Amino acid sequence: MQNTAAQESSIKESKTKGMRCLVKESLDKDGLSLKEDMAIPEVRSDEVRIKVLSTAVCGTDKSIYQSSKSEGIRLEMQRYLGDGGYQPIIVGHEFCGVIDAVGEGVGADRFPGVPDSLLVQPGDYVTAEMHLSCGHCTLCRTGNEHICTRVKVKGVHLDGCFAQYVCVPYKNVILLGKNGDQSIVPPRIGAMLDAFGNAVHTVYEADVRGKSVAILGAGPLGLMATFLCREFGAARIYLTEAADTERRFALGEQFGAEQCFDVLNGSQALYDAVEKNESMANGVDVVLEMSGSPTAYRDAFRIVRNGGTVLLLGITRKPLTDFDIANGVIWKGVTVKGIFGRKMFDTWETMLRLLQAPHLDLQSKLDQILASKTYKLDDYASAFEQLNNGAEMKLVFQP
Ligand SMILES: [Zn+2]
Ligand SMILES: [Zn+2]
Numbered sequence: 001m002q003n004t005a006a007q008e009s010s011i012k013e014s015k016t017k018g019m020r021c022l023v024k025e026s027l028d029k030d031g032l033s034l035k036e037d038m039a040i041p042e043v044r045s046d047e048v049r050i051k052v053l054s055t056a057v058c059g060t061d062k063s064i065y066q067s068s069k070s071e072g073i074r075l076e077m078q079r080y081l082g083d084g085g086y087q088p089i090i091v092g093h094e095f096c097g098v099i100d101a102v103g104e105g106v107g108a109d110r111f112p113g114v115p116d117s118l119l120v121q122p123g124d125y126v127t128a129e130m131h132l133s134c135g136h137c138t139l140c141r142t143g144n145e146h147i148c149t150r151v152k153v154k155g156v157h158l159d160g161c162f163a164q165y166v167c168v169p170y171k172n173v174i175l176l177g178k179n180g181d182q183s184i185v186p187p188r189i190g191a192m193l194d195a196f197g198n199a200v201h202t203v204y205e206a207d208v209r210g211k212s213v214a215i216l217g218a219g220p221l222g223l224m225a226t227f228l229c230r231e232f233g234a235a236r237i238y239l240t241e242a243a244d245t246e247r248r249f250a251l252g253e254q255f256g257a258e259q260c261f262d263v264l265n266g267s268q269a270l271y272d273a274v275e276k277n278e279s280m281a282n283g284v285d286v287v288l289e290m291s292g293s294p295t296a297y298r299d300a301f302r303i304v305r306n307g308g309t310v311l312l313l314g315i316t317r318k319p320l321t322d323f324d325i326a327n328g329v330i331w332k333g334v335t336v337k338g339i340f341g342r343k344m345f346d347t348w349e350t351m352l353r354l355l356q357a358p359h360l361d362l363q364s365k366l367d368q369i370l371a372s373k374t375y376k377l378d379d380y381a382s383a384f385e386q387l388n389n390g391a392e393m394k395l396v397f398q399p
Pocket of ligand 1: 058060093094
């Protein structure tokens with residue numbers, strides 16, 4: 001049978017309507033799959049659709065990539081599934097882009113006659129909080145949306161942003177620049193604000209002014225926390241790491257860490273330094289755990305002083321089984337706080353102000369944490385290889 005003109009044009013149209021994206025097909029199998037012709041998502045009434053300019057890979061994505069090795073991420077991705085079992089989703093949750101469509105309900109409840117300069121429009125340059133809270137539970141209604149018990153994360157439970165287009169609820173959109181203005185933050189950096197927000201949220205939960213601070217883990221988040229603690233007036237910063245220490249410590253020292261410790265073969269040197277420098281208090285004032293390593297958890301409660309504060313952001317791959325809570329927390333009177341995501345939306349407001357403060361020069365600091373090469377989604381296998389073998393700490397795709 002011959003193709004009619006109508007058939008031909010519908011074939012063409014279905015091609016232009018497809019998008020490139022990375023999909024997690026099965027939780028039992030490592031890796032991701034590149035799709036070339038996934039349907040571009042339809043924008044729902046309360047959503048905007050964003051054409052992705054740049055999207056960053058984080059530790060969660062690495063765990064999803066290597067799902068056979070992480071029981072935690074497999075359980076998390078199945079949290080909301082019923083009997084139907086796992087359905088493939090598009091991965092990725094850190095990105096920025098340009099609004100391409102706005103749902104008809106967006107802004108419909110504005111006060112008539114009152115101009116709303118915050119309302120986003122097609123062409124605006126944005127990022128988004130990808131933790132979608134339920135909006136109805138007690139936590140959501142008392143300013144604790146970031147720990148909503150029914151939170152769904154795009155790229156973990158729902159389709160994410162390793163794609164050419166992504167839809168997000170309007171209330172989760174963060175405006176970076178009207179009409180595509182990229183002067184506050186270029187797309188390379190705009191893609192990593194979700195991660196930067198983790199570091200900002202963590203550091204804001206402790207008063208570091210004039211304090212001794214230990215940052216455990218010199219990955220992207222630990223390095224971001226280092227320059228934030230320095231800027232916010234920490235008196236002394238210790239930084240630890242167990243992998244790829246040369247490059248990470250060079251950046252850490254540049255960002256303000258006084259002493260860096262390779263803890264691959266034990267933490268005695270760290271303990272000795274803390275004992276020597278902090279002898280009056282017998283420990284550091286504030287510890288930020290940003291590695292997720294079980295040995296770092298041990299170090300945190302060993303080096304914190306009596307009455308000190310430990311903030312926990314790093315997630316261990318398996319539950320800790322031999323944690324000494326009496327010696328580590330109770331008898332020391334330690335304050336412990338878990339940090340999840342970013343405060344909605346205090347952390348975002350803070351981040352935007354910090355990024356606009358020229359003397360902090362955050363753009364160039366964040367840029368140094370990123371791989372200099374920008375990857376295409378087609379190169380995802382080599383990109384994840386670079387991250388898994390430690391050649392790069394963090395990188396971005398340009399879909
Ligand atoms: Zn992330
Ligand atoms: Zn809720």
